[in-house]
Structure formats: C-alpha cells, structure tokens
Amino acid sequence: MAQRAALRRLLLLAALLAGPAAAQFRCPEKSGYFPDPEQCDLYYKCTQSEPEEKLCPDGLVFDDTNPSQGRCDLPANVDCGDRTELQEPKPSPGCPRANxxxxxxxxxxxxxxxxxxxxxxxxxxxxxxxxxxxxxxxxxxxxxxxxxxxTNSKKDVLNDGFSCPDGEVIGPNGRPLPHPTFPHPDDCQKFYICRNGRVPQPGNCPADTVYNEATFRCDEPENVPGCEKWFDDVGKRNRRK
Incomplete structure (x- = not known):
C-alpha cells in the first residue's frame, strides 16, 4: 500500500510539473500565432483553439506583430516587452548563439x-x-x-598627416555632406576626401583645374583665390628641376 501511495504522489508531481509547459496556454483566438507570455522565442500555433508549441531557432525571437504569421526575427527588430526569458543558448566557435x-x-x-x-x-x-x-x-x-x-577609436591618418576633422560639413545646399572634401595645404590641384566623414583618401583634380573649397569641387583656376596662376607657377617649378 505504501509503495502504491508513493507512486501516486510521484505521478501527481510529474503531472503538476509538466502542466505549465504543455497545457496552460489559452488561445486568444481560434487560429493564429501567439506569443508565450514569458519566453520571447516561444510561441504557439492555434488551430480550432488548440495550441501547438513552437520554438524559434536559437538566437531569434518571435515577432508577434502579425498573428497570421509565425515569424522569428533578430532580437533588435522585436519588442519583447515583459517576455524576457529565452531558450538555453547553443553556442559554437565564433557564435554565442546559433543565429x-x-x-x-x-x-x-x-x-x-x-x-x-x-x-x-x-x-x-x-x-x-x-x-x-x-x-x-x-x-x-x-x-x-x-x-x-x-567611441575613442583611433582615427585613420594619411602618410602626409591628414585625418578627417570631427563634426559635420555643410554643403552649398545647407545640408551635411556625406563625403566631405578638404583642400590640400600646399597643392591647389590636390584635395582630400573623407568617406562617410571619417576615412581620409587623397584626391586630385583633372588637368588644368584646381580645387575650390567654397564649392567643394574642382574649378577653373581664375575662380579660386590664390590659385589663379597655379599652373603657370607649376610650369616654372618644373622647368627649374
């Protein structure tokens, strides 16, 4: 008798432990996909008000914005709210989670x-x-x-010491330039390009033109103060060599 009573207690305990995971979810509608109230990567497919438990691939969470879709997405794209629990990670070399x-x-x-x-x-x-x-x-x-x-990562610096200055550069249209340019300090025909405002690259104007820092483009020498006679002076310098 004692053994039967102990067995009944064990069976009852097992049923109580299994109940929350297997049978407590109530479908809010007859059909659709609905989130678990506590675990963000766990959801249920409801068919005729009968729930079927579903689990997102490790690393993804359930997107509950559309009940007609059982869609899993990156955590950054989903507002889990109070659904803070997740399945145990399945890490591999280089990956904290599988996805x-x-x-x-x-x-x-x-x-x-x-x-x-x-x-x-x-x-x-x-x-x-x-x-x-x-x-x-x-x-x-x-x-x-x-x-x-x-935030304090080192800046890229060209061989001549140029690095992109901090802050936005406003173009002629009053908007920030995505890839601003800057004049070379010693050569009217040369300039610098800052890709995405941070990565410096050297630039060079086509023949017979110079860089105009007022318009952020190459221009005729006579339109750039200080560079009007640049090519005449370059010719003189070349003849001296």
Whole structure:
C-alpha cells in the first residue's frame, strides 16, 4: 500500500510539473500565432483553439506583430516587452548563439561583426567610418551608437598627416555632406576626401583645374583665390628641376 501511495504522489508531481509547459496556454483566438507570455522565442500555433508549441531557432525571437504569421526575427527588430526569458543558448566557435548578428570576438575590432547562421560564423565589415552597434545589430556612427567602448577609436591618418576633422560639413545646399572634401595645404590641384566623414583618401583634380573649397569641387583656376596662376607657377617649378 505504501509503495502504491508513493507512486501516486510521484505521478501527481510529474503531472503538476509538466502542466505549465504543455497545457496552460489559452488561445486568444481560434487560429493564429501567439506569443508565450514569458519566453520571447516561444510561441504557439492555434488551430480550432488548440495550441501547438513552437520554438524559434536559437538566437531569434518571435515577432508577434502579425498573428497570421509565425515569424522569428533578430532580437533588435522585436519588442519583447515583459517576455524576457529565452531558450538555453547553443553556442559554437565564433557564435554565442546559433543565429544572430554579434560583435567581433576581438574587443578592439569595432568595424567588423559576425553573422551567424545555424552556428556558422561569417565575418563582415562595416562601411568605412562606422562601427558595429549590437544594440541595433547594425553599423552606426560612433556619435549615434550605444556602444561606448569604441567611441575613442583611433582615427585613420594619411602618410602626409591628414585625418578627417570631427563634426559635420555643410554643403552649398545647407545640408551635411556625406563625403566631405578638404583642400590640400600646399597643392591647389590636390584635395582630400573623407568617406562617410571619417576615412581620409587623397584626391586630385583633372588637368588644368584646381580645387575650390567654397564649392567643394574642382574649378577653373581664375575662380579660386590664390590659385589663379597655379599652373603657370607649376610650369616654372618644373622647368627649374
């Protein structure tokens, strides 16, 4: 008798433990896809008010914005609200979770990130001048990023010492220039390009033109104060060599 009573207690305990995971979800509508109230990567497919438990691939979470779709997405694209729990991670070399976009494993590498698909890492670069911000799973300017360990990253410097100045450059139309240009200090025909405002590259105007810093483009020498006789002077310098 004692053994039967103990067995009944064990069966009852097992049923109580299994109940919340298997049978407590109530479909809010007869059909559709609905989120678990606590776990963001767990959801239910309801058919005739009968729920079927579904789990997103590791690293993705359920997007509950459209009940007609059972869609999983990156956490940065989904507002989980109070659904803070997640399944146990399934990490692999280079991937904290099987799927997702993650910062580079080297904390000093800010301009690259890793895209993991089914546990396979793929290293990708950010566009020039941007850093990877894992709060949005996107590349961003340091001034707009929530990632503060990269805000003081070193600037790129050309061999002649030029580096892109901080701050926006307003163009003739009153809007910030995405790739501003700057005059060379010693050569009227040369200039600098700052890709995305941060990565410097040398530039050179076509023959018989010089850089005009007022218009941010190459122009006729007579339109650029101080460079009107640049090519005459260049010819004299070349003849002396």
């Amino acid at each position: 997702g976009v993650f910062r580079h494993s080297d904390p000093e590498v800010c301009d690259k990130f890793v895209n993991c698909v089914d546990g396979e890492p793929n290293e990708l670069p950010c566009p020039p001048g941007l850093i990877f911000d894992d709060s949005t799973s996107n590349c961003a300017w340091t001034t707009e990023s929530q990632r503060h360990d990269c």
